Amino acid sequence: MPRKDITSGNWAVAEAMRQINPDVVAAYPITPSTDIPMKFSEFVADGLVDTNLVTVESEHSAISACLAASVSGARVMTASSANGVALMHEIFPIAASYRAPIVFGLVNRCLGAPINIHCDHGDSMAERDSGWIHIYCEDGQEVYDTMIMAVRIAEHKEVLLPVFVCQDGFITSHCFEPVEFLDDEQVTKFIGERDPLLPLLDVDNPVAYGSLALTDYFFEIKRQQIEAMKHVETAYNDVAAEFARVTGRNYPVVDKYRTEDADYIMVIMSSAAGAAKETVDKLREQGHKVGCLRIRLFRPFPAKAIVDALKGAKGIAVCDRAASLGAPAPLFTEIKGALYDAGVHIPANTYVYGLGGRDFFPHNAEEAFMDLINKKMSTGERYLGLRE
Amino acid sequence: MSSLKGWKDLPPATTVPASTSEAVETGQWRSMRPVWDEEKCIHCLQCWIQCPDKSIKANADGKVTGIEYFYCKGCGICAAVCPKNAIEMRPEAEFIEQ
Structure with missing residues (x-):
């Protein structure tokens, strides 16, 4: 035992x-x-x-x-x-x-x-x-x-x-x-x-x-x-x-949660994946084909594993718990680069969340997923949990 | 002249196998090259004495035989101390192999 x-x-x-x-x-x-x-x-x-x-x-x-x-x-x-x-x-x-x-x-x-x-x-x-x-x-x-x-x-x-x-x-x-x-x-x-x-x-x-x-x-x-x-x-x-x-515990370089048949995938890292996965389950029950891809290995960047997981999706939401001030957020930049290299063009939203420990709730994840589901896609920066 | 290795042949992790500076090609640093004129040289050995490296080659008879470009950093002290202007400093660019 x-x-x-x-x-x-x-x-x-x-x-x-x-x-x-x-x-x-x-x-x-x-x-x-x-x-x-x-x-x-x-x-x-x-x-x-x-x-x-x-x-x-x-x-x-x-x-x-x-x-x-x-x-x-x-x-x-x-x-x-x-x-x-x-x-x-x-x-x-x-x-x-x-x-x-x-x-x-x-x-x-x-x-x-x-x-x-x-x-x-x-x-x-x-x-x-x-x-x-x-x-x-x-x-x-x-x-x-x-x-x-x-x-x-x-x-x-x-x-x-x-x-x-x-x-x-x-x-x-x-x-x-x-x-x-x-x-x-x-x-x-x-x-x-x-x-x-x-x-x-x-x-x-x-x-x-x-x-x-x-x-x-x-x-x-x-x-x-x-x-x-x-x-x-x-x-x-x-x-x-x-x-x-x-x-018996398995840790691939990327953690794929219900992504196999997903139309819309949230890409995220670390603990916030918990709220993302909970939201995936909730939206799946409502009939939405959504999934979560958690990036575990960030350097070196496992581009092929990521592209393989994302290439069938109709839209992705990349969530960064960091900002690169004056440029797109770091994970989003890497994901875009990996998709470009693979010749895969998927509409992608970039979200910055959780700076300074701001909580990331399931309703924050749901907001991002609903953007994808409702085809509210754009290249500009977006924030989750920020007061305007 | 260059014996520089490619990345596949370099030892790993920035390491250098135990050696002295004898194996280090400081000549790579040079931007001006001393050119020795044997005709003018009177073998006074001022250059050999003043060279901060071991770049003036001399034989057992006390005669200057040339310049060791593997070590010479091109500081120009040899040319400055030469009483006969037998050493001329010329831009390294003139010697780049095409």
Whole structure:
């Protein structure tokens, strides 16, 4: 009988970290970080893990320490949120370039100003070109499971890239819900030992990381990272299939909810998919052929899986919990690009919702679906839950 | 001259196998190229002494034999210290292979 407990998204990440037992965790232990390092530090204090917990003076130092430990050969994890993530920004592209397989519990909260501690995806969307893998989770169970899978994906020999495991701040991170845990031994067996490629501590095979590379080699090194990203989806699918065999829980790169025969599909990410799916059920009962496509893997962007799911639809509503000020919202831009490349022309509405933690209710989802059903389509921006 | 590798042949993760700067082609940085005129050279070795890299080639007899463009960054110190104007700095663009 698997262990099941009532837990928060934050604690689910901390519990996964306890079971993963990483060599090094470096974290800055207060707002704007998360409950994750706080809970994990209890495990360290109680002697439940062997981790070297490095308490640093800032988020920038936290990710810097993580990077140094990772290229030394350690298995490394950390967590942060919002402005803490923003302070780490300088080091993110370096970590990706050094091919450091850091697993990062990212709790999505908006970037100030104004000061706000609630959810939107502005913090991680600002990092979408930093070279990290981005996985967005709907609930606490998925967050827990994804942390364990992420270790394998990050450390995959054809990948070797850091991973953001994203969950919605407060909505997922602080709400308590049932989560089913693996046994410690199952986790240990599933993740195995890290076998680092070129660890700095291997003094018999010395290498230098991060040398100067100007007009001569910088371009080629970026091309190598692009190539690594191309291997992610295969590695992801292999790891997810193995995880499904162990747990029975299956996590494809996109979560298709009643999309097979759907005329109208809402594309959305993370916890808001709950309200979207509930609305799908309601509208289906009323005879409307609607569905929900939740994007789980955002970097690399699984264009083919998305086009396959959308190509039969008559209209789509792309919902972004982030705005790209002065340009279309980030998910919408990607979806449009994927459809264009595939030669698929579907009328698409773009909606920005939920900024600063504004709730996304089923009636918000219904409003967007009714636009599609009533053929109220246009290319301009639309908002859900905004006061005019 | 160039021995630059393509992305498939580069070591991964920005790493460089343990080596010294001997293997680093700093000549890629050069925008001005020193051209040595053997006829004018009196082998005083001022250029060899002043070169901040190891770009002036000299033999065991103390004679200048040429310039090592693999390392030479084109700083022009050799040309500046030469008492016989035996080294001329010329734009690298003149030497681009078509």
